Amino acid sequence: MSVPKILELYRGTIEQGLEEALRDPSTGGAPSPLYPILRYHVGLCDEDGKRVKALGKMLRPSLLLFTAHELGGEIDRALPAAIGLELVHNFSLIHDDIQDQDEIRRGRPTVWKLIGVAQAINAGDLMYSLAIDNALHAGADAAAAILAAATAMIEGQGLDLAFEERWVNTRSYIDMIDKKTGALIRCAFRTAGITSGAREETLATLSSLGEELGRAFQIRDDLLGVWGNGDVTGKPKGSDIKRKKKSFPVSLAMQQADEGGRSILERVYAQERISDGDVERVIDLMDSLNVKESVGEAVEQHLRTAREHLDRLPISEEGREMMNELIAYLARREK
Amino acid sequence: MSVPKILELYRGTIEQGLEEALRDPSTGGAPSPLYPILRYHVGLCDEDGKRVKALGKMLRPSLLLFTAHELGGEIDRALPAAIGLELVHNFSLIHDDIQDQDEIRRGRPTVWKLIGVAQAINAGDLMYSLAIDNALHAGADAAAAILAAATAMIEGQGLDLAFEERWVNTRSYIDMIDKKTGALIRCAFRTAGITSGAREETLATLSSLGEELGRAFQIRDDLLGVWGNGDVTGKPKGSDIKRKKKSFPVSLAMQQADEGGRSILERVYAQERISDGDVERVIDLMDSLNVKESVGEAVEQHLRTAREHLDRLPISEEGREMMNELIAYLARREK
Numbered sequence: 084m085s086v087p088k089i090l091e092l093y094r095g096t097i098e099q100g101l102e103e104a105l106r107d108p109s110t111g112g113a114p115s116p117l118y119p120i121l122r123y124h125v126g127l128c129d130e131d132g133k134r135v136k137a138l139g140k141m142l143r144p145s146l147l148l149f150t151a152h153e154l155g156g157e158i159d160r161a162l163p164a165a166i167g168l169e170l171v172h173n174f175s176l177i178h179d180d181i182q183d184q185d186e187i188r189r190g191r192p193t194v195w196k197l198i199g200v201a202q203a204i205n206a207g208d209l210m211y212s213l214a215i216d217n218a219l220h221a222g223a224d225a226a227a228a229i230l231a232a233a234t235a236m237i238e239g240q241g242l243d244l245a246f247e248e249r250w251v252n253t254r255s256y257i258d259m260i261d262k263k264t265g266a267l268i269r270c271a272f273r274t275a276g277i278t279s280g281a282r283e284e285t286l287a288t289l290s291s292l293g294e295e296l297g298r299a300f301q302i303r304d305d306l307l308g309v310w311g312n313g314d315v316t317g318k319p320k321g322s323d324i325k326r327k328k329k330s331f332p333v334s335l336a337m338q339q340a341d342e343g344g345r346s347i348l349e350r351v352y353a354q355e356r357i358s359d360g361d362v363e364r365v366i367d368l369m370d371s372l373n374v375k376e377s378v379g380e381a382v383e384q385h386l387r388t389a390r391e392h393l394d395r396l397p398i399s400e401e402g403r404e405m406m407n408e409l410i411a412y413l414a415r416r417e418k
Numbered sequence: 419m420s421v422p423k424i425l426e427l428y429r430g431t432i433e434q435g436l437e438e439a440l441r442d443p444s445t446g447g448a449p450s451p452l453y454p455i456l457r458y459h460v461g462l463c464d465e466d467g468k469r470v471k472a473l474g475k476m477l478r479p480s481l482l483l484f485t486a487h488e489l490g491g492e493i494d495r496a497l498p499a500a501i502g503l504e505l506v507h508n509f510s511l512i513h514d515d516i517q518d519q520d521e522i523r524r525g526r527p528t529v530w531k532l533i534g535v536a537q538a539i540n541a542g543d544l545m546y547s548l549a550i551d552n553a554l555h556a557g558a559d560a561a562a563a564i565l566a567a568a569t570a571m572i573e574g575q576g577l578d579l580a581f582e583e584r585w586v587n588t589r590s591y592i593d594m595i596d597k598k599t600g601a602l603i604r605c606a607f608r609t610a611g612i613t614s615g616a617r618e619e620t621l622a623t624l625s626s627l628g629e630e631l632g633r634a635f636q637i638r639d640d641l642l643g644v645w646g647n648g649d650v651t652g653k654p655k656g657s658d659i660k661r662k663k664k665s666f667p668v669s670l671a672m673q674q675a676d677e678g679g680r681s682i683l684e685r686v687y688a689q690e691r692i693s694d695g696d697v698e699r700v701i702d703l704m705d706s707l708n709v710k711e712s713v714g715e716a717v718e719q720h721l722r723t724a725r726e727h728l729d730r731l732p733i734s735e736e737g738r739e740m741m742n743e744l745i746a747y748l749a750r751r752e753k
Contacts, residue, residue, distance in 0.1 A: 109573070112593035113586075117576040178543065182536035201517035204539060205576045208513065208546065212569040215550055219565070223558060230554070234547040238444070241452040241540045251448075258447035 087409040090140060093148040093165075096158065097141050100166040101125050104217055116202070117209045124194050124206070125173050138189045144169040146271040149405070150289070153398035156279025164225045164274045167218030171233045172267055174210035175240065177203060182244065183326065225277050232270035239263025246329040250352075256334045257298065264304075265297030288395050295389035299382050300413055305330035306378045307418065309366065315417045321362040327352055332378050336369045339377075344368050386414050422744040425475060428483040428500075431493065432476050435501040436460050439552055451537070452544045459529050459541070460508050473524045479504040481606040484740070485624070488733035491614025499560045499609045502553030506568045507602055509545035510575065512538060517579065518661065560612050567605035574598025581664040585687075591669045592633065599639075600632030623730050630724035634717050635748055640665035641713045642753065644701065650752045656697040662687055667713050671704045674712075679703050721749050 105125065107118035122128050126138030144165035151161035179185070180193040181200055187193065195203035211233070218229040239262025246259065272289035275281075281289070308323030309332050323330045337348055347368055351361045369375065393406055440460065442453035457463050461473030479500035486496035514520070515528040516535055522528065530538035546568070553564040574597025581594065607624035610616075616624070643658030644667050658665045672683055682703055686696045704710065728741055 113577055113580075113590050115573045115576055116580045117573065178539050182539060200535075202576065202579050204513050204517060204542075205572055205579065207539075208542075208572045209569065209576070211543065211546060212565060212572055215565055216569065219558070219562060223554070227554060230547060230550055234544065234551065237540055237543045237547055238450045238452065241450055241537065241544070242448055244537050244540065245448075245451045255448050 087412045088405050089149045089409045090142065090145050093145055093158075094141065096148065096162065097144045097165065097169065098127070100144075100162055101169065102127055104166050104170060104213055115209075116198075117206050120194055120198055120202075120206050121173075121210055121213075123197075124177060124210075125169075126189065130192075130197065138191075139173075141169060143172055143267055143271045146268070146409075147275045149402070150272055150275035150398075151279050153396075153402040154276060154279040154281050154285070156275065160221065161275060161278040162221075163217045163219075164221035164229060164278055165271075167214045167216075167221065167226075167229050168232075168267060168271055168274065170210055170214030170217060171229065171236070174207045174214055175236060177207035177210060179240070181207075182240075221274070221278055225274050228270055228274050228277055232266040235262040235266035236264075239266065243328070247327050249329075250337055251329050251334055252338060253331065253334045256329065256331055260298060260301040260331075261294065264301040265294050268297035268300065269293030285397060288392050292389055292392035292396070295385045295392065296410070296413065299385035299389065299410075302331050302378060302385065303382050303413060303416065305332055306375065306382065307416075309333075309369070310375055312417060321359075321366055324362045324365050325357050327357065331381065332369055332374050333365070335377055336365075336372055336374050339372050339374070340368065344372070382414055386410050422747045423740050424484045424744045425477065425480050428480055428493075429476065431483065431497065432479045432500065432504065433462070435479075435497055436504065437462055439501050439505060439548055450544075451533075452541050455529055455533055455537075455541050456508075456545055456548075458532075459512060459545075460504075461524065465527075465532065473526075474508075476504060478507055478602055478606045481603070481744075482610045484737070485607055485610035485733075486614050488731075488737040489611060489614040489616050489620070491610065495556065496610060496613040497556075498552045498554075499556035499564060499613055500606075502549045502551075502556065502561075502564050503567075503602060503606055503609065505545055505549030505552060506564065506571070509542045509549055510571055512542035512545060514575070516542075517575075556609070556613055560609050563605055563609050563612055567601040570597040570601035571599075574601065578663070582662050584664075585672055586664050586669055587673060588666065588669045591664065591666055595633060595636040595666075596629065599636040600629050603632035603635065604628030620732060623727050627724055627727035627731070630720045630727065631745070631748065634720035634724065634745075637666050637713060637720065638717050638748060638751065640667055641710065641717065642751075644668075644704070645710055647752060656694075656701055659697045659700050660692050662692065666716065667704055667709050668700070670712055671700075671707055671709050674707050674709070675703065679707070717749055721745050 105118060105121045107115055109115060119132055123130060126135065129135050147165040147168060148158055148161055152158060176188065177194045180188055181195045181203055185193055186196050194206050215230060218226040239259050242259040243263055269290050272293035273286055276286045276289045305323065308318065308328065308330055309321055311318065311320065313319045324333065337345060340348065347364060351357055351365055389410060390407065393403060440453060440456045442450055444450060454467055458465060461470065464470050482500040482503060483493055483496055487493060511523065512529045515523055516530045516538055520528055521531050529541050550565060553561040574594050577594040578598055604625050607628035608621055611621045611624045640658065643653065643663065643665055644656055646653065646655065648654045659668065672680060675683065682699065686692055686700055724745060725742065728738060
């Protein structure tokens with residue numbers, strides 16, 4: 084599947100912006116050990132500081148810049164916000180990898196694996212500081228929007244961890260992902276509007292579009308976390324079950340299972356560790372309930388609603404087509 | 419030793435500000451598990467959410483509000499900055515306790531000890547978000563000053579951790595504490611000036627005063643980390659040696675020791691763990707070099723310079739006296 088144009092258009096601009104944002108500003112004294120690892124994390128260089136092709140989809144800043152341009156805004160005005168948003172996302176990844184004890188990200192060792200947990204916490208904290216610093220350069224309104232989105236994201240991450248300890252219905256689940264994943268994607272669209280001087284009505288449509296895309300994006304992620312091809316996603320099949328994530332599929336299964344199915348789920352998830360056999364058992368149960376199809380339908384439903392919001396945006400027909408290409412990509416992505 | 423007036427004057431105002439800043443703003447959906455633990459951490463309540471007498475010295479917001487008032491500023495204008503600064507400090511404590519694996523703070527279990535490392539990382543992240551949100555309410559200049567101070571603090575914490583792996587001279591050490599500890603104290607004074615509309619010259623004096631006080635404060639801390647009374651500080655004697663902190667005393671000892679002394683230090687600090695016997699050996703070496711006296715003299719020297727800057731500030735004589743009382747307290751504090 085080819086990469087949608089929106090993710091290619093501003094790649095060079097974003098890479099250069101990241102390069103400038105992650106430069107160590109200190110002139111005298113001991114150089115900070117943190118800046119090199121931040122550049123490594125976003126994929127500007129390898130472990131030895133050697134320049135490499137930048138990694139990651141850069142979905143959020145690409146959406147922000149593309150939408151700002153379509154709304155008649157200036158890229159230069161929107162860029163600090165786009166960089167700020169990408170840095171918020173990357174700060175959360177550094178801390179997430181510690182929390183989930185993930186050793187590999189984008190095919191390379193994670194930050195904590197390279198420099199230890201203690202220093203990796205600092206690295207994430209510094210990335211967050213630099214994110215807000217960039218956001219402030221986009222003006223007070225954009226900065227406030229980005230800070231609010233980052234705050235919601237952290238709250239969502241807190242809920243996600245708390246949900247590992249208990250069962251949640253799909254409504255609580257949606258509330259959690261609206262914060263954890265949705266907030267930054269919504270913010271990408273809304274901040275595009277803010278930096279372009281869009282009207283209140285357009286800002287509301289942008290927020291709704293972002294919210295629906297965020298839900299579709301995360302639910303597709305959850306689908307891949309259970310049924311994804313490990314060779315493509317980089318995570319083994321059923322990995323979300325193994326780590327007891329109360330993701331959309333398992334919340335749905337719990338809601339739709341009969342008493343027997345529920346007691347299987349209760350038993351499996353009550354264990355300290357979940358065996359491969361139990362992972363298979365849960366997937367079998369889900370398959371018997373057609374959960375994969377229901378989850379796929381939920382993704383489609385959110386994308387349909389997203390397209391309705393998209394149709395109301397005052398952008399060019401070419402821009403709308405490119406957004407639709409991105410939406411189709413998000414619906415079908417395998418990693 | 420009685421508590422200086424400056425630390426008492428605005429205590430109620432600060433506690434109320436913290437209470438408001440740490441209120442969960444969510445109205446629907448699942449309540450965040452993070453807000454209660456933030457209130458616990460700053461000492462507004464106990465583990466069960468029951469109100470207790472707030473803990474901590476609240477040095478930074480007290481300095482900020484007192485100085486703002488003395489410079490003719492309005493407390494209401496300065497308060498969001500003061501709360502923001504105290505939240506930055508507290509965010510760093512939550513993450514520090516994880517990094518140092520400290521189980522007790524202010525006589526109670528640390529955040530990570532109560533809710534686990536993963537969720538404690540989120541708690542610190544959320545505290546930082548709320549800090550910046552408050553800072554933004556004090557205006558763009560104050561927010562930028564607080565963000566810059568927080569960034570420097572994180573860089574300093576990164577250096578502090580990196581220094582555990584190597585020897586540093588006292589100059590690199592001062593560079594590190596200017597960031598790690600000094601940045602927030604300097605920021606307290608400077609932001610007091612910013613929110614009071616002080617002139618550039620006054621802002622420079624405020625920064626210098628804060629820098630010297632910050633150095634004195636941290637070097638006194640380092641002295642207590644080696645020779646402090648464990649019953650008062652809550653940390654065993656020699657605790658900084660045990661955790662291989664390259665604090666001021668050991669950097670000074672390394673600089674002043676002869677070849678024999680240096681090789682003792684090299685050997686002791688090269689070990690995976692430092693025994694109680696080796697801690698005693700390092701303290702004996704320091705005592706033979708009169709390190710404790712030199713460190714005490716360094717504290718006095720920075721406080722003398724701080725008083726010179728204080729004398730140049732356009733504040734009331736009564737205010738100057740109260741600042742001098744605080745300075746004397748910092749020079750003699752036992753915890």
